[in-house]
Amino acid sequence: xxxxxxxxRSYTISDLAAEFDITTRTIRFYExxxxxxxxxxxxxxxxxxxxxxxxRLILRGKRLGLSLEESRDIIDxxxxxxxxxxxxxxxxxxxxxxxxxxxxQLFDIETMIQDLDEAEGRLVEALARHEDADNATDKNKTx
Amino acid sequence: xxxxxxxxRSYTISDLAAEFDITTRTIRFYExxxxxxxxxxxxxxxxxxxxxxxxRLILRGKRLGLSLEESRDIIDxxxxxxxxxxxxxxxxxxxxxxxxxxxxQLFDIETMIQDLDEAEGRLVEALARHEDADNATDKNKTx
DNA sequence: GACCAAGTTGACGTTAACGTCAACGTAATA
DNA sequence: TATTACGTTGACGTTAACGTCAACTTGGTC
Numbered sequence: 001x002x003x004x005x006x007x008x009r010s011y012t013i014s015d016l017a018a019e020f021d022i023t024t025r026t027i028r029f030y031e032x033x034x035x036x037x038x039x040x041x042x043x044x045x046x047x048x049x050x051x052x053x054x055x056r057l058i059l060r061g062k063r064l065g066l067s068l069e070e071s072r073d074i075i076d077x078x079x080x081x082x083x084x085x086x087x088x089x090x091x092x093x094x095x096x097x098x099x100x101x102x103x104x105q106l107f108d109i110e111t112m113i114q115d116l117d118e119a120e121g122r123l124v125e126a127l128a129r130h131e132d133a134d135n136a137t138d139k140n141k142t143x
Numbered sequence: 144x145x146x147x148x149x150x151x152r153s154y155t156i157s158d159l160a161a162e163f164d165i166t167t168r169t170i171r172f173y174e175x176x177x178x179x180x181x182x183x184x185x186x187x188x189x190x191x192x193x194x195x196x197x198x199r200l201i202l203r204g205k206r207l208g209l210s211l212e213e214s215r216d217i218i219d220x221x222x223x224x225x226x227x228x229x230x231x232x233x234x235x236x237x238x239x240x241x242x243x244x245x246x247x248q249l250f251d252i253e254t255m256i257q258d259l260d261e262a263e264g265r266l267v268e269a270l271a272r273h274e275d276a277d278n279a280t281d282k283n284k285t286x
Numbered sequence: 287g288a289c290c291a292a293g294t295t296g297a298c299g300t301t302a303a304c305g306t307c308a309a310c311g312t313a314a315t316a
Numbered sequence: 317t318a319t320t321a322c323g324t325t326g327a328c329g330t331t332a333a334c335g336t337c338a339a340c341t342t343g344g345t346c
Binding site for chain 1: 239263
């Protein structure tokens with residue numbers, strides 16, 4: 001009946017809310033904070049594929065623990081003012097800093113996954129011993 | 144004069160605050176929330192190396208965007224009640240879920256690093272062109 | 287033209303994660 | 317013993333990131 005959500009030329013606010021499983025309030029909030037600047041059709045907001053991409057960047061940033069401010073910085077990196085070399089250099093610096101931080105985060109995650117693996121191993125073992133004990137006393141149990 | 148902070152048997156609250164660059168208020172707050180349970184010497188808190196490790200886990204969790212609740216879950220995985228097989232199974236499930244989430248996050252980070260690399264490439268190029276333009280007009284400029 | 291769904295703008299409420307401050311206790315040191 | 321440094325417990329304030337709600341408009345459609 002309708003293009004689910006692929007390859008549209010424009011989206012309503014509830015299109016995007018449904019696709020990304022967030023509320024329309026959230027999307028308007030991002031606009032208030034200057035992260036999105038959709039067009040208008042009369043009073044209603046109309047979102048372009050570029051807006052949709054920005055929203056995706058914001059939500060990915062959230063999963064990575066970025067603040068909305070930080071996400072805005074990253075979004076700005078995609079459409080900077082190419083005549084302002086100061087701003088360009090600032091953005092480059094920010095990118096390099098952010099990349100370092102992400103690499104640190106990569107390491108943290110790998111470490112935490114290892115830790116979780118070890119913890120799981122111990123727990124599974126403890127659980128197995130527990131079941132052995134259950135079996136050994138099963139003759140006395142009805143449950 | 145003092146062991147900077149390595150291989151101590153116990154720590155004061157400000158030892159830990161200094162080491163991890165957080166405030167003592169933060170550490171007490173984590174205790175209020177049940178993430179830490181230091182001993183006392185009279186009125187003062189005394190932290191063991193295990194407490195220090197927990198604090199490290201909490202802060203690593205924060206860098207990864209975990210809430211304090213989630214960090215507490217993870218901490219609990221290291222010292223569960225081994226007689227309660229229901230709890231063991233619950234913890235194992237939580238671990239597996241958390242690992243999936245972390246793997247997703249790994250992917251997000253790698254993607255974002257790639258994106259940043261591309262963005263930086265474009266910016267560096269734009270900057271280079273800008274400088275060329277500067278040079279080309281340098282004969283007219285004093286600045 | 288009455289109605290409904292979807293959208294809009296305020297305004298206010300809420301939660302997590304601390305910060306700030308006041309008022310006090312305590313231990314070592316001068 | 318007076319000072320100073322460090323620690324403690326409330327109590328209240330703050331910020332980010334939304335949720336909730338009320339009152340309104342607008343575009344179809346029965």
